[in-house]
Amino acid sequence: MTAHAPFRFAARTASGLALALALAFPLRAAVPAPADRPYPGTIVLKVDATNLAQQIFRMRMTVPVSPGPMTFLYPQWLPANHGPSGPLTQLAGLKFTAGGKPVAWTRDPVDVFAFHVTVPDGVTTLEVQYQFLSPLDPAQGRVVMTDDILGLQWPSVTLYPAGYVARRITVQPSLTLPAGWQYGTALETAQRTGDEVQFKAHDLETLIDSPLFAGRHFRKFDLDPGARVRVSLNVVADNADSLEAKPEQIAAHRAMVQQSLKLFGSHHYEHYDFLLALSDEFGGIGREHHQSSENGVKPGYFTDWARGEAGRDLLPHEYAHSWNGKFRRPAGQDVPNFNTPLQNDLLWVYEGQTQYWGSVLGARSGLLSQAGARDALASTAARYDNVTGRSWRAVQDTVNDPIVAGRRPLAWSSYQRSEDYYAEGALIWLDVDTRIRELSGDKRSLDDFARAFYGIGNGSMRPVFYTFDDVVATLAKVQKFDWAPFLRARLDGNGPGAPLDGLARAGWKLVYTETPTDYIRNAEERSKVADFSYSLGFAVRADGGVSNVRWDGPAFRAGLAGNTTIVAVNNKVFKPEVLKAAVKASKDGKAPIELLVRKGNNLRTIALDYHGGLRYPRLERIPGTPDRLAAIYRALK
Known part of the structure; x- marks a missing residue:
């Protein structure tokens, strides 16, 4: 055993050096850099959006190719999202075929939005199939398909070849809608046959930037009648x-x-x-x-x-x-x-x-x-x-x-x-x-x-x-x-x-009063949330759920957090109006407002030593100054 010790030491040293080099020089994705050259041929993308019951989009792509290594990308940095938010987890069922025979793919180990294939000799067209498993409820992401409405965001349903600038890739898209549905989009329609809509070919940049809404109940209004545009x-x-x-x-x-x-x-x-x-x-x-x-x-x-x-x-x-x-x-x-x-x-x-x-x-x-x-x-x-x-x-x-x-x-x-x-x-x-x-x-x-x-x-x-x-x-x-x-x-x-x-x-100047503006009152009615942000320092739902606890506000200093539910206020069962009444009453007294709260399986009482009354923001005119806000809001002639 001792005869092999130098070998083990050398192996450990070599593996340690390899690890150190890997840390010093991180792995790079084997993804071709985009070049400003036209992609050879037009990609055909067909989207089937008829599966409303399971909220699944099904895609088939036909891609002109040449034999050899090739990489496909799923969009990661989406326009107007300002971050790398491409819904990659909802891409499923990815399969490549050529002439009816499967073509293997591997995901890049560094850039997981990239998929590598090797196009076999003699093959000029790849067929690609996959699904977009759109969220079934808001906990999984934004819901984009219901029994009555669908929203098609092309980045969610599109793969594209690496090595090309997006505007130099041409795509011929089409969409199959549920029976009888109408749609709106900035894309130009080539023709509609039944429930299949074929759009004119567009460059990939325009396609990705041109979503579609469709629905069972649809209406279109002309917002600039008679205009050329x-x-x-x-x-x-x-x-x-x-x-x-x-x-x-x-x-x-x-x-x-x-x-x-x-x-x-x-x-x-x-x-x-x-x-x-x-x-x-x-x-x-x-x-x-x-x-x-x-x-x-x-x-x-x-x-x-x-x-x-x-x-x-x-x-x-x-x-x-x-x-x-x-x-x-x-x-x-x-x-x-x-x-x-x-x-x-x-x-x-x-x-x-x-x-x-x-x-x-x-x-x-x-x-x-x-x-x-x-x-x-x-x-x-x-x-x-x-x-x-x-x-x-x-x-x-x-x-x-x-x-x-x-x-x-x-x-x-x-x-x-x-x-x-x-x-x-x-x-x-x-x-x-x-x-x-x-x-x-x-x-x-x-x-x-x-x-x-x-x-x-x-x-x-x-x-x-x-x-x-x-x-x-x-x-x-x-x-x-x-x-x-x-x-x-x-x-x-x-x-x-x-x-x-x-x-x-x-x-104008910012002031606080005990009466909410119509804007705040309507917002509370719509959201079913009572806003005590500028008094107690939090908001609370009708069921007592606490949210938006203001850092270093009265509630924060008393130990309240957002994962808490208010059960009672001054020994009365919680309702938003009960808490509002307690805040009003505390203005003329010295006793704290007592909240019985639940966090998980634990109950405790929190004392809010606050006596400032209800506070809601509004604007008040500064006497003797020009009302430039009125001028800003005045319609242009």
Whole structure:
């Protein structure tokens, strides 16, 4: 045995050296880099979306090939998702055949979105079969197929050859729908035979960026009658009654289109299709595309119109993305295919400014009243003014959140911070807008930036990429000012408090009162959640489930966490109104509010030593100042 010891020592040394080298030089994926050359031939992709009962999409691809090694990619970095969120776990049943004979595949050990095959000699065509097992319930992901509605996102059902830039790959797609269903999409239809729809051939980049909504109950509205460039609202719903839109409601959507065209002074689509799902079962969504957008809301969008305005900035937000995010794109989004990582450093422009335009265009078009837009702004200002995570994490860093957190729920969102570049970004752009107005004597505004930055190349769809310096230079052309340090201070600073200078410059200030605004009241009714964020420091569902505990708020300091249920308040069975009454009563007393709470199988009592009463945010005019917010929300002539 001792005679073999040197050999064992040498073997251990060699394996240790190999491990050290592997750690120093990580394995690389054996995936061909994308080259700007045309893929030889047209890929045929057929999607069968008729299996509503099991919510399964079935695909068959016919791919022109040449003998030798070949790699197929499943899209990982999806447009508008800002992170590597391709639903790879739902791809199943992958099989390659040539001439009826199976062709083996192996997954790349480093890049698991890549599949390697060796095309046999003499083979010119590969047949590929696979399924997309769409989520059966929200715990598995967003539901995209129900008995009445389906949403087809092409990245979920598409494989493509590595080694080519996406726009140089041509795909001929077709879709088989459930019997009698209608659909909306930005794709051009070649022909429909029964329930099979064949679309015109498109490059892969256009295909991936052109989703489809289809449904048993469908209605299409023309949002720009008589215009040379069509804009359509395609609506699917759980039932036919939800499709009953009143003329004045459609008029507001038409006004939104006109206000957008006046704002940007251009268009960058051959036609535009809003895809709108009204459903309790189909997953909610708001996602931008160059010539369309996916929008999923509750069924009462039209039929409960009078009950509240919250959420009506969704369609103007996604529409504005056709200019900001799709036509003008951050330079870090200039990638050759859907498996190349995106850089998100300018999402505070891409999403933050679009968030701002969503509310502005909503108010200018009448989708929102000025009062409703102000109430929504008050809620945003209050939320970000109470983000304690600002003490350690700047808003600029939150652009990485779609990658870091993968849009999963967070235990302590006020401290961890989430994708704050959206709404806090909008506050920064309000700051910019009001600063331009102030410096120019109210002769210029962010509207002028929009026309200068997005209005170029009217009618062109070719993306134009921008950098931070491009944004600063265009702002300086609109209004002379040292914009770079102005922006960097707000993006890289650590607070305290949200950037509310723009609100004050607009002639308004954030205050708290004991009475909720209509915006908050309607939001509570819709969500069945009572919001005590600015009093006790948490929100609570009707069943007592606690959520959104504010870091270092009264409830946090008393030891409350989000995985807790309130059973009783001051020895009375919990109801939201019982807790509200207790908060009101505590304002005039010294005794703490006692909560009996359950966490798992354990019960305990928490004492909240809070006496500030109910607190809800709203905006209040600053006397003697110009009301620039009214000017911002005023419709363009």
